[in-house]
Amino acid sequence: MTNDSRKYQRLRESMVKNQIEARGITDPKVLAAMGKVPRHLFVSEALMDQAYADHPLPIGEQQTISQPYIVAHMTEALRLGPDDRVLEIGTGSGYQAAILSRIVFRVYTIETIRSLHMRARKLFDDLNYSNIVTRYADGTNGWKDESPFDAIIVTAGAPEIPMPLVNQLDIGGRMVLPVGGRLTQDMVKLERDEDGIHQSMLGGCRFVKLVGEHGWDK
């Protein structure tokens, strides 16, 4: 192992301890995944030294990679298991998809900006994360051919809950997404059971816009 990766491993361990565990994340699968995925490879070279810091970072195209704690919080809220098939809307850097892929059977992730989609795809291949399926499309319509999903995560802020996504959630399925205004949103959790959809709120958050047919206009 090179000095460099030892350095990043140390930063990663301290991120898990001081940002994630310290704020109450306990799911061992989430902690293990966050301790393993090389977050510094998901940002540009100039930002690598900041990759494990307690804030979001720009990834180009006016988009951002979420703060590590937010990634952990949303992932834990999905209550994932090893057989789950998960849909993510908003691949971005690919970091959230990478975390999910270390926990579940398969991740389907959709990105609407071509350059980000291409970069994430290459990184997944380089890292041998072979259970991530990527698609360049408007994710607000979901991925009907692969539905239903055990879990759905939206990593961009929606003006309202996109109904195609709710319809692609399996019975027993969980979904988390930021819903609200252009600048700030509430993190919403939906759960589907035999009786229908149950909704709960996980707190305030700040995401870039979900742009598409069932999102914001361009």
Ligand code: SAH
């Ligand atoms: N999960 C990402 C966060 C990326 S920021 C990560 O871990 O880095 C949100 C991303 O959602 C942006 O890349 C943006 O282009 C994308 N996005 C916005 N609207 C979308 C849509 N309708 N379908 C798919 N992706 C969308």
